[in-house]
Amino acid sequence: MSKDREISMSVIRRLPRYYRFLYNLKQEGKTRISSSKLASLMGLTASQIRQDLNCFGEFGQQGYGYMVDQLYDEISKILGIENPSPAVIIGIGNMGKAISKYMDFENRGIVITGLFDDSPEVIGETVGNMKVKSMEELEHSCNQYQVEVGILCVPNEAGPEVTKQLIKTGVKTFWNFTHYDIAYNHEDTIVENVHLDDSLMTLSYRLNKSKKDKQNT
Amino acid sequence: MSKDREISMSVIRRLPRYYRFLYNLKQEGKTRISSSKLASLMGLTASQIRQDLNCFGEFGQQGYGYMVDQLYDEISKILGIENPSPAVIIGIGNMGKAISKYMDFENRGIVITGLFDDSPEVIGETVGNMKVKSMEELEHSCNQYQVEVGILCVPNEAGPEVTKQLIKTGVKTFWNFTHYDIAYNHEDTIVENVHLDDSLMTLSYRLNKSKKDKQNT
Numbered sequence: 001m002s003k004d005r006e007i008s009m010s011v012i013r014r015l016p017r018y019y020r021f022l023y024n025l026k027q028e029g030k031t032r033i034s035s036s037k038l039a040s041l042m043g044l045t046a047s048q049i050r051q052d053l054n055c056f057g058e059f060g061q062q063g064y065g066y067m068v069d070q071l072y073d074e075i076s077k078i079l080g081i082e083n084p085s086p087a088v089i090i091g092i093g094n095m096g097k098a099i100s101k102y103m104d105f106e107n108r109g110i111v112i113t114g115l116f117d118d119s120p121e122v123i124g125e126t127v128g129n130m131k132v133k134s135m136e137e138l139e140h141s142c143n144q145y146q147v148e149v150g151i152l153c154v155p156n157e158a159g160p161e162v163t164k165q166l167i168k169t170g171v172k173t174f175w176n177f178t179h180y181d182i183a184y185n186h187e188d189t190i191v192e193n194v195h196l197d198d199s200l201m202t203l204s205y206r207l208n209k210s211k212k213d214k215q216n217t
Numbered sequence: 218m219s220k221d222r223e224i225s226m227s228v229i230r231r232l233p234r235y236y237r238f239l240y241n242l243k244q245e246g247k248t249r250i251s252s253s254k255l256a257s258l259m260g261l262t263a264s265q266i267r268q269d270l271n272c273f274g275e276f277g278q279q280g281y282g283y284m285v286d287q288l289y290d291e292i293s294k295i296l297g298i299e300n301p302s303p304a305v306i307i308g309i310g311n312m313g314k315a316i317s318k319y320m321d322f323e324n325r326g327i328v329i330t331g332l333f334d335d336s337p338e339v340i341g342e343t344v345g346n347m348k349v350k351s352m353e354e355l356e357h358s359c360n361q362y363q364v365e366v367g368i369l370c371v372p373n374e375a376g377p378e379v380t381k382q383l384i385k386t387g388v389k390t391f392w393n394f395t396h397y398d399i400a401y402n403h404e405d406t407i408v409e410n411v412h413l414d415d416s417l418m419t420l421s422y423r424l425n426k427s428k429k430d431k432q433n434t
Contacts, residue, residue: 012422016415020396043401079418080425098315099413108414109421148424173424175417179237184260190427192420196316196411197325200392201233201296203409204326207365207390208297210407 007055014052015079017042022072034065084111085173086147090162091154092117092125092132095177099153100128113145114138135165142169151175152182160185224272231269232296234259239289251282301328302390303364307379308371309334309342309349312394316370317345330362331355352382359386368392369399377402 021042025033036046053059053071056078060066076082087110089096096115105112115127118135125132133141141147150166152159152174159180166174173190174182183191238259242250253263270276270288273295277283293299304327306313313332322329332344335352342349350358358364367383369376369391376397383391390407391399400408 013415013419015422016412016418019418020414043398078422080421081418083425085421085424094315094318098311098319101311102315103413103417105417108417109425110417149420173420175420181260190420190423192416192423194411194413194416195233196320197237198230198233199409199411200320200322200325200327201236201298202230203366203390203392203407204297204302205229205232205295206407206409207302208300208326 011052011055014044015075018052019072019075019079019081022068022075025068026072030068032065033068035060038066079109081107081109084109085149086111086113086145087149087151087175088112088114088116088138088142088147088166088171089151089153090116090135090138090166091152091158092122092127093153096151096153097127099151099177100130110149113147114141116141138165139169142166142171147171149173149175151177152180153177156180228269228272231261232292235269236289236292236296236298239285239292242285243289247285249282250285252277255283296326298324298326301326302366303328303330303362304366304368304392305329305331305333305355305359305364305383305388306368306370307333307352307355307383308369308375308394309339309344310370313368313370314344316368316394317347327366330364331358333358355382356386359383359388364388366390366392368394369397370394373397 021038035049039046039049042049057074059071059074084106087105089100089112092100092115096117100112100115112130115130115132116135116138117123117132122132123134147169148171150163150171150173152162154162156179159178159182163174163180163182163186167186167189172188174192176182176191176193177196179195179197183189238255252266256263256266259266274291276288276291301323304322306317306329309317309332313334317329317332329347332347332349333352333355334340334349339349340351364386365388367380367388367390369379371379373396376393376395376399380391380397380399380403384403384406389405391409393399393408393410394413396412396414400406
């Protein structure tokens with residue numbers, strides 16, 4: 001069903017939202033939804049939804065709407081959720097622990113095969129149902145499980161070295177919680193950055209701006 | 218120094234990156250940097266940097282570059298980091314705990330005045346150097362500290378109710394880790410969403426797409 005042309009990142013970034021909203025509709029027992037109803041739920045326009053979904057194939061019928069189950073399954077396929085990719089988490093401090101316990105990886109297309117840290121205090125600890133391994137075991141473990149994704153929760157300064165180690169084992173895809181710019185330093189990588197600091201500073205800026213604007217009116 | 222016109226969100230979202238890069242330059246003892254050098258460090262163009270900074274005032278001189286200290290201080294002011302805003306974290310599960318221990322709030326323009334949860338197992342626990350309080354204490358505490366920011370780490374289904382409680386105490390600014398769409402449901406709020414699930418699914422999509430592309434070549 002999928003088309004072969006390049007799809008813009010802004011459309012791609014909306015896909016997980018479609019997936020979430022369709023999941024909720026399924027849970028509510030809805031079987032069919034019009035593009036205008038889905039649009040109003042998601043705060044988009046009906047024409048934007050039709051355009052977005054059109055990038056991936058032909059869904060729904062004019063005047064009939066979308067079959068919830070079918071569209072959910074198709075988007076799940078497009079997102080690759082049915083074929084989870086093996087991943088490791090590096091850095092099992094506060095954030096690494098939270099991520100490994102908090103995320104529903106398997107329903108996001110990822111299966112965690114190992115947790116790694118270089119601190120003797122953390123190595124051997126059980127987090128979730130996994131024992132934290134030492135960095136010396138990383139290469140062997142990545143080869144064994146054919147790991148494709150590295151999740152980086154290490155301190156910023158460890159970013160370059162850990163990235164190099166992972167790339168050496170064949171990992172090219174990164175979920176990056178550090179400030180290290182992997183994509184800039186390593187061509188041919190796929191990187192999603194989670195910059196919590198930047199998000200929080202943007203919030204501070206917007207709050208302060210609104211306070212200043214109020215003072216000026 | 219700041220100008221009064223509307224600044225686009227894409228420029229605003231780049232500000233924290235400038236702030237981080239200038240911080241690193243300061244740490245390295247650099248006093249001056251040209252826009253082309255800063256551009257190459259940040260993976261931008263020199264003209265984009267000049268345009269971005271121009272939104273906020275006049276920095277640097279043609280042919281001379283920017284004074285690192287001065288630009289850092291100005292951006293810090295623009296971001297509101299000098300005037301931290303009081304905030305509470307609601308939901309002290311894995312993510313709430315990680316956020317409260319991991320983030321350097323005070324250098325991001327935020328000061329945490331309280332941690333709240335509704336689970337008897339968590340209430341009373343010490344996280345960082347703070348005792349987790351019950352949701353019954355929320356209103357009083359928000360009034361006492363004139364809390365302006367709510368950080369939501371609760372399960373998705375608790376999003377609507379917790380948001381309402383915070384808005385009732387006067388909070389209008391949210392750092393939101395839930396999928397609940399606060400801005401859509403409450404006008405006149407300032408919201409930064411951290412959608413970890415969406416970020417991870419986008420990564421899965423991009424990895425699967427690159428595997429399919431390779432199979433097809």
